[in-house]
Amino acid sequence: MFAVNSLERYMSSSEILIKAHNLTKKFGNFTAVDHINFEIYKGECVGFLGPNGAGKTTTVRMIHCFWPLTEGKLYVAGFDVSTQAREVKRIVSVAPQEDNLDPDFSVIKNLQVYARYFDIPKAEATKRAKELLKFFQIEDKQDVLISELSTGMKRRLILARALINEPQILLLDEPTTGLDPQARHMVWEEVRSLRKRGVTIILTTHYMEEATALCDRVLLMDNGKIIEQGNPVELVKKHIGAEVLEIDNDEKLLHALKAEFPDARFEAFGDRIHVFTMQPHGVFERFLERNSLTNVTIRNANLEDVFLKLTGRRLRE
Amino acid sequence: MTKITDSPAKFSLPKLTYRVWHVWRRNFDVFMKTIKVNFLPSLIEPILYLLALGFGLGGFIQPIEGVPYINFIAPALVAISAMYGGFFECTYASFVRMYFQKTFDAIIATPVSVEEVIAGELLWGATRAALNSTTVLAVIGAFGLISSPLALLVPLISLLGGLLFASLAMCFTAIAPNIDFFNYPAFLLITPMFLLSGTFFPLSQLPPVVEVAALTFLPLTHLVNLIRGLVSGRAEGFMLLSLAWITVVTAALFLLSINLMKKRLIK
Ligand SMILES: Nc1ncnc2c1ncn2[C@@H]1O[C@H](COP(=O)(O)OP(=O)(O)O)[C@@H](O)[C@H]1O
Ligand SMILES: [Mg+2]
Numbered sequence: 001m002f003a004v005n006s007l008e009r010y011m012s013s014s015e016i017l018i019k020a021h022n023l024t025k026k027f028g029n030f031t032a033v034d035h036i037n038f039e040i041y042k043g044e045c046v047g048f049l050g051p052n053g054a055g056k057t058t059t060v061r062m063i064h065c066f067w068p069l070t071e072g073k074l075y076v077a078g079f080d081v082s083t084q085a086r087e088v089k090r091i092v093s094v095a096p097q098e099d100n101l102d103p104d105f106s107v108i109k110n111l112q113v114y115a116r117y118f119d120i121p122k123a124e125a126t127k128r129a130k131e132l133l134k135f136f137q138i139e140d141k142q143d144v145l146i147s148e149l150s151t152g153m154k155r156r157l158i159l160a161r162a163l164i165n166e167p168q169i170l171l172l173d174e175p176t177t178g179l180d181p182q183a184r185h186m187v188w189e190e191v192r193s194l195r196k197r198g199v200t201i202i203l204t205t206h207y208m209e210e211a212t213a214l215c216d217r218v219l220l221m222d223n224g225k226i227i228e229q230g231n232p233v234e235l236v237k238k239h240i241g242a243e244v245l246e247i248d249n250d251e252k253l254l255h256a257l258k259a260e261f262p263d264a265r266f267e268a269f270g271d272r273i274h275v276f277t278m279q280p281h282g283v284f285e286r287f288l289e290r291n292s293l294t295n296v297t298i299r300n301a302n303l304e305d306v307f308l309k310l311t312g313r314r315l316r317e
Numbered sequence: 318m319t320k321i322t323d324s325p326a327k328f329s330l331p332k333l334t335y336r337v338w339h340v341w342r343r344n345f346d347v348f349m350k351t352i353k354v355n356f357l358p359s360l361i362e363p364i365l366y367l368l369a370l371g372f373g374l375g376g377f378i379q380p381i382e383g384v385p386y387i388n389f390i391a392p393a394l395v396a397i398s399a400m401y402g403g404f405f406e407c408t409y410a411s412f413v414r415m416y417f418q419k420t421f422d423a424i425i426a427t428p429v430s431v432e433e434v435i436a437g438e439l440l441w442g443a444t445r446a447a448l449n450s451t452t453v454l455a456v457i458g459a460f461g462l463i464s465s466p467l468a469l470l471v472p473l474i475s476l477l478g479g480l481l482f483a484s485l486a487m488c489f490t491a492i493a494p495n496i497d498f499f500n501y502p503a504f505l506l507i508t509p510m511f512l513l514s515g516t517f518f519p520l521s522q523l524p525p526v527v528e529v530a531a532l533t534f535l536p537l538t539h540l541v542n543l544i545r546g547l548v549s550g551r552a553e554g555f556m557l558l559s560l561a562w563i564t565v566v567t568a569a570l571f572l573l574s575i576n577l578m579k580k581r582l583i584k
């Protein structure tokens with residue numbers, strides 16, 4: 001509920017920080033990002049959610065001026081990314097999908113050298129570096145080479161590096177892909193606390209739990225297009241309802257369900273059937289009380305169900 | 318407000334700011350950290366050449382134009398070390414930073430531009446060349462093979478020559494599909510240049526066609542010519558021609574390599 005309220009708050013305070021108009025990126029004849037339009041408000045945490053190849057990274061890379069646009073317009077804090085890259089890059093930071101930490105340097109030197117690219121004086125850089133290492137709980141590794149860090153620590157160092165210039169906008173490209181659950185939750189906590197500090201965050205992910213846990217708003221991407229957007233909870237409510245019933249493929253049972261829920265949608269996944277109604281919590285439970293069944297599951301509806309409904313494809317493929 | 322149009326399509330003059338030095342500094346910092354393993358061993362090689370070719374083989378060779386053989390090859394060793402320094406820094410080492418370490422990607426996400434990253438790499442390659450050749454210069458000095466105070470200009474000339482070889486190298490880096498690709502320019506360009514640039518025998522020994530070709534196409538001939546003149550104190554008019562040749566070619570390769578790299582890096 002907090003998320004919905006905060007979304008409304010942002011929408012009404014509504015300082016637009018990023019605005020994309022017909023944003024398009026082609027690689028040769030292949031269109032990776034296809035005329036998308038979106039706005040990001042100050043202080044929001046927005047997720048680009050979609051399967052691999054949807055165009056999330058490409059979108060992020062255009063926001064931080066890594067790749068030029070093929071078509072369209074993109075403004076970041078009022079600056080045009082096509083002509084004012086330097087201004088944009090000063091206030092936007094990115095934690096990229098792949099590890100590009102500098103293996104030739106120790107942990108703290110990575111931050112100090114990176115700070116230099118932003119013209120941050122050495123003393124200030126060292127001060128910020130130490131604070132960030134503490135915040136990300138890697139201060140005891142400060143003199144260690146990158147190759148000696150675990151994947152989770154590398155991730156956190158990449159986040160720390162992205163914050164060295166105290167950016168207004170933080171781009172997190174798949175911040176937790178490849179992390180174990182513990183490290184993932186640690187990153188989530190850190191993202192939440194950054195949000196509280198007022199940093200506008202854009203993250204890409206193909207984990208729906210991640211988008212649901214962190215984002216005020218998600219933009220669902222598929223094949224280079226934005227197919228739906230909104231608050232994660234609202235989207236699920238709007239497209240799926242509260243719960244999903246999973247059952248074995250059984251003629252008689254299907255028949256009974258269709259009689260009980262005339263508006264329900266049935267989708268087959270392998271030998272299981274997923275049943276969607278737009279109805280509130282508890283309807284499936286009451287149905288089950290009246291019919292003794294085995295091998296049935298009632299679970300909460302989620303963003304993956306939304307994605308599946310809209311595209312016919314699973315997020316993780 | 319700064320305007321940066323990182324358009325890869327057209328050939329353009331790079332817009333460079335002081336940020337080039339941030340990139341240079343990154344490489345310098347790594348160099349200082351690894352100086353014992355990466356730099357000092359490279360000094361052994363010119364000393365070996367001096368011993369084997371200069372003292373050893375040189376004992377059987379009559380003086381060239383009145384110059385003892387060891388004095389003839391000593392300045393060439395200085396020039397060769399500049400060539401190797403610039404070339405290897407901006408092929409293998411730059412490629413590792415660009416392709417394996419993604420260091421360029423990381424820097425481009427800051428206010429530093431692609432052009433500044435490449436320019437910083439080139440200037441660093443030139444610096445490596447100058448450091449190499451200055452060290453070899455000190456070695457030949459220690460062997461008493463420097464005959465003129467003009468030799469003090471050698472580091473400066475090596476910086477320029479080094480920028481040429483660094484820029485040449487960066488052109489190959491811009492088109493290299495993988496790191497083994499550098500075997501081609503290393504063996505087909507650098508090794509012939511090492512042997513055929515008036516390094517170990519005067520160019521006039523070669524058939525005239527080859528001599529003219531070497532002077533026209535091989536940058537090392539001109540760098541050897543310049544450094545030999547400065548070290549021996551026998552300055553001649555032809556040196557100015559060499560200086561002009563190197564300056565023009567360096568400028569051309571500098572611009573070409575930055576443009577080729579932009580084409581590779583900006584999609
Ligand atoms: N440099 C490139 N050259 C050609 N195609 C690319 C390049 N980068 C990405 N693509 C293609 O663009 C599409 C979108 O990629 P990307 O934005 O990385 O997707 P996501 O981050 O959502 O997984 C993919 O089909 C990918 O293969
Ligand atoms: Mg991606």
